[in-house]
Amino acid sequence: MIFRHRAGNRIGKRTLNIGILTIGDELTNGRIRDANAPWIAARLYRMGWNIPVIMTVGDTAEAIGRAIDSLSSQCRAVIVTGGLGPTPDDITVEAVAKACGRRLIRNDLVLASLRERTEACGYRWTEGHRRQALIPEGADVIPNPVGSAWGFSLNHRGCLFIVLPGVPEEAERMVADQAIPLLKRITPVSPAFVASRTLKCFGMPESEMEERIRGLIPENGEVLAGFYPRFPEVHLVLTARHPRKAEAEENLRRVETAVSEILNPCLFGRDEETLEGIVGSLLTRKALTLAVAESCTGGLIADRLTDVPGSSLYLERGAVTYSNASKTALLDVPEAILAEFGAVSEPTARRMAEGIRNAAGVDLGLSTTGIAGPTGAVPGKPVGTVYIALASASGTICRHCLFHRDRRKVKVAAAHTALMMLREHLLSLP
Amino acid sequence: MIFRHRAGNRIGKRTLNIGILTIGDELTNGRIRDANAPWIAARLYRMGWNIPVIMTVGDTAEAIGRAIDSLSSQCRAVIVTGGLGPTPDDITVEAVAKACGRRLIRNDLVLASLRERTEACGYRWTEGHRRQALIPEGADVIPNPVGSAWGFSLNHRGCLFIVLPGVPEEAERMVADQAIPLLKRITPVSPAFVASRTLKCFGMPESEMEERIRGLIPENGEVLAGFYPRFPEVHLVLTARHPRKAEAEENLRRVETAVSEILNPCLFGRDEETLEGIVGSLLTRKALTLAVAESCTGGLIADRLTDVPGSSLYLERGAVTYSNASKTALLDVPEAILAEFGAVSEPTARRMAEGIRNAAGVDLGLSTTGIAGPTGAVPGKPVGTVYIALASASGTICRHCLFHRDRRKVKVAAAHTALMMLREHLLSLP
Numbered sequence: 012m013i014f015r016h017r018a019g020n021r022i023g024k025r026t027l028n029i030g031i032l033t034i035g036d037e038l039t040n041g042r043i044r045d046a047n048a049p050w051i052a053a054r055l056y057r058m059g060w061n062i063p064v065i066m067t068v069g070d071t072a073e074a075i076g077r078a079i080d081s082l083s084s085q086c087r088a089v090i091v092t093g094g095l096g097p098t099p100d101d102i103t104v105e106a107v108a109k110a111c112g113r114r115l116i117r118n119d120l121v122l123a124s125l126r127e128r129t130e131a132c133g134y135r136w137t138e139g140h141r142r143q144a145l146i147p148e149g150a151d152v153i154p155n156p157v158g159s160a161w162g163f164s165l166n167h168r169g170c171l172f173i174v175l176p177g178v179p180e181e182a183e184r185m186v187a188d189q190a191i192p193l194l195k196r197i198t199p200v201s202p203a204f205v206a207s208r209t210l211k212c213f214g215m216p217e218s219e220m221e222e223r224i225r226g227l228i229p230e231n232g233e234v235l236a237g238f239y240p241r242f243p244e245v246h247l248v249l250t251a252r253h254p255r256k257a258e259a260e261e262n263l264r265r266v267e268t269a270v271s272e273i274l275n276p277c278l279f280g281r282d283e284e285t286l287e288g289i290v291g292s293l294l295t296r297k298a299l300t301l302a303v304a305e306s307c308t309g310g311l312i313a314d315r316l317t318d319v320p321g322s323s324l325y326l327e328r329g330a331v332t333y334s335n336a337s338k339t340a341l342l343d344v345p346e347a348i349l350a351e352f353g354a355v356s357e358p359t360a361r362r363m364a365e366g367i368r369n370a371a372g373v374d375l376g377l378s379t380t381g382i383a384g385p386t387g388a389v390p391g392k393p394v395g396t397v398y399i400a401l402a403s404a405s406g407t408i409c410r411h412c413l414f415h416r417d418r419r420k421v422k423v424a425a426a427h428t429a430l431m432m433l434r435e436h437l438l439s440l441p
Numbered sequence: 442m443i444f445r446h447r448a449g450n451r452i453g454k455r456t457l458n459i460g461i462l463t464i465g466d467e468l469t470n471g472r473i474r475d476a477n478a479p480w481i482a483a484r485l486y487r488m489g490w491n492i493p494v495i496m497t498v499g500d501t502a503e504a505i506g507r508a509i510d511s512l513s514s515q516c517r518a519v520i521v522t523g524g525l526g527p528t529p530d531d532i533t534v535e536a537v538a539k540a541c542g543r544r545l546i547r548n549d550l551v552l553a554s555l556r557e558r559t560e561a562c563g564y565r566w567t568e569g570h571r572r573q574a575l576i577p578e579g580a581d582v583i584p585n586p587v588g589s590a591w592g593f594s595l596n597h598r599g600c601l602f603i604v605l606p607g608v609p610e611e612a613e614r615m616v617a618d619q620a621i622p623l624l625k626r627i628t629p630v631s632p633a634f635v636a637s638r639t640l641k642c643f644g645m646p647e648s649e650m651e652e653r654i655r656g657l658i659p660e661n662g663e664v665l666a667g668f669y670p671r672f673p674e675v676h677l678v679l680t681a682r683h684p685r686k687a688e689a690e691e692n693l694r695r696v697e698t699a700v701s702e703i704l705n706p707c708l709f710g711r712d713e714e715t716l717e718g719i720v721g722s723l724l725t726r727k728a729l730t731l732a733v734a735e736s737c738t739g740g741l742i743a744d745r746l747t748d749v750p751g752s753s754l755y756l757e758r759g760a761v762t763y764s765n766a767s768k769t770a771l772l773d774v775p776e777a778i779l780a781e782f783g784a785v786s787e788p789t790a791r792r793m794a795e796g797i798r799n800a801a802g803v804d805l806g807l808s809t810t811g812i813a814g815p816t817g818a819v820p821g822k823p824v825g826t827v828y829i830a831l832a833s834a835s836g837t838i839c840r841h842c843l844f845h846r847d848r849r850k851v852k853v854a855a856a857h858t859a860l861m862m863l864r865e866h867l868l869s870l871p
Binding site: 042045048055134305317329419 | 670733
């Protein structure tokens with residue numbers, strides 16, 4: 012939209028161009044895949060800006076200087092991440108100052124916050140920390156709410172450079188809370204309004220999702236659909252761009268409703284929701300308690316459930332029963348069952364769920380038993396075989412799954428499937 | 442090393458500089474994470490070349506042209522991927538031809554192979570295929586052994602542009618089999634050999650590590666040190682470059698030995714090793730069994746231990762005792778202890794470790810109890826307070842920690858600290 016009516020207008024175009032520069036030898040050496048640039052690009056794009064170029068350079072003043080020259084000539088602003096740490100290989104501040112012809116001056120605000128933080132953590136105060144308090148003359152500092160390295164913004168040749176730390180969660184937080192408001196202030200035209208929704212799905216391959224919803228995405232491009240696999244989930248991001256807020260939201264709502272209906276069986280959450288968080292709120296709302304008995308998932312289900320603040324209110328206990336002895340001792344699984352059907356079997360899964368439910372005196376018992384691999388396969392039970400059972404007042408259900416994955420992914424997929432079963436059960440209750 | 446004797450010699454330096462340019466709107470919109478650049482960068486770096494810059498631009502002739510100008514001025518060669526497909530949004534060939542001032546001419550070799558391929562696959566011959574047979578005048582074609590889009594190489598301003606398709610398996614195959622031999626031919630000096638080692642540390646902040654080892658890193662740059670925080674670990678990567686393999690390895694070995702001694706208390710592993718894997722091999726080697734009782738870590742320790750294949754041989758069970766009732770029932774923690782000292786206390790942590798050790802009949806019992814937050818703090822016990830205990834034949838030890846982090850990170854740091862305690866104990870045994 013916004014591009015059509017400014018076609019050919021270079022200045023006009025440039026005002027919407029935001030560049031991205033990520034800095035680090037670990038990136039140009041290919042030892043690490045850059046997590047910041049794609050995240051930042053997606054975020055800016057969804058807000059209606061253009062990203063004409065993404066650059067990655069190593070920790071050398073020359074490369075950083077070249078990038079700054081090239082980017083300032085084609086962008087209204089540039090988000091820079093990386094190289095703000097306390098060690099000598101972190102040279103971003105010096106390099107940016109040099110490229111922009113500024114001196115480095117100590118910022119007392121940063122210095123004070125660094126001192127406070129190092130003391131709070133009981134760390135020693137080092138020369139490196141003192142270096143982190145230096146910023147280019149004329150720059151405005153950007154506080155770091157989650158880490159030690161502060162960022163800063165600096166105008167150079169009509170281009171605003173917003174320099175942030177490279178640690179992804181710090182960069183993401185500071186882009187969302189501080190960089191984007193700064194960009195909004197300097198963008199003379201309000202970019203197209205962008206309404207977007209992330210639909211989180213599990214249990215349907217990306218290709219099948221795409222095929223099913225294809226007809227529902229308007230040809231005119233007023234709503235775009237992007238697929239982001241986040242194992243074991245697939246996130247479908249719907250983005251509606253329109254100069255007017257109301258239209259963007261209405262277009263999004265229309266497509267989201269149609270798409271949600273089609274994806275319903277595998278669609279479990281939206282935007283920032285997590286599966287464990289959704290299960291947690293359902294348990295709280297229905298005032299039900301839970302206990303988990305894990306064999307092949309090895310504690311992962313309990314770990315995810317306890318990531319939710321307040322989970323102690325509904326999770327009574329978890330048992331990681333890796334040995335047959337512990338299955339008998341903690342879950343009261345009869346040795347006869349283990350002997351006849353084996354530890355990886357439907358009868359064992361059922362007894363585990365019922366056993367933990369009785370032992371813990373809770374409303375719901377959830378269990379997993381399987382073969383995560385790489386070894387342990389037996390005739391008829393290949394690696395990836397998992398039985399998941401849920402015991403409740405209305406009886407016990409059990410699901411047999413086969414995940415063609417490596418050990419960690421079998422655990423992750425099994426834990427996810429178990430939480431989905433729990434969610435479905437809770438939704439089915441009055 | 443290889444740079445010193447050519448210091449200041451721009452041409453000399455440039456001869457080892459290989460740039461990377463990836464093209465596609467899906468990359469600049471952040472819808473897809475670039476898989477090609479990191480793979481190509483790692484491959485080139487390991488062979489001794491420098492990658493001064495990686496650029497990513499969208500499918501516009503202007504952006505591609507700018508990138509080609511900027512890259513040709515600082516690199517001896519550039520590997521370009523993406524935008525060679527048959528659809529109208531694939532404009533790389535036209536854009537490169539335009540930027541280099543060449544006409545497009547049909548290549549009969551490409552045309553023939555495309556016809557053959559489409560017939561073999563039973564596809565329809567389309568206008569798009571005919572477009573794919575056009576390459577810039579003066580370019581040499583690069584056959585695609587796995588896909589339809591051929592690549593080409595083209596000299597522009599003394600810089601060799603090697604243009605390849607964006608499909609990762611096609612790009613990787615063509616880089617390995619065709620691009621690298623081309624680069625070797627134009628690189629006048631044999632590239633340096635690179636030896637590198639990753640030292641994985643926990644419990645010492647990056648800035649303090651740097652201060653301690655500073656004097657051990659040679660000034661002449663024959664061994665470089667880079668710090669990479671991977672919460673809760675810090676990875677120190679030592680990289681030695683030398684024209685001769687033996688010298689690179691010897692230089693690395695010398696520095697690694699000295700650095701390892703200094704970092705010893707917090708250095709737990711190297712390269713691909715993981716803390717849970719190291720603990721697992723120690724338990725196996727010493728033929729000891731383990732059980733874990735987790736409160737604040739909520740199953741994370743068991744989850745990490747069971748990520749290691751074969752962990753069922755030493756991990757007998759895990760208990761996630763979130764409620765007081767479960768601490769008493771599964772770990773035999775006296776109600777009097779819980780009442781007098783509270784669930785988050787040293788006496789409780791000790792009884793939990795001893796209780797799981799006895800209940801499971803194992804050699805070692807490991808326990809955690811703490812306040813992960815965000816709520817739950819009590820006077821004298823702020824959020825982040827964690828007690829970790831290890832019970833063994835030689836008695837029980839307990840550590841009190843305070844982590845200034847959010848809920849997830851308190852869990853992660855506590856689990857890591859517990860595994861480090863276990864590791865130290867196992868190393869102390871005869």
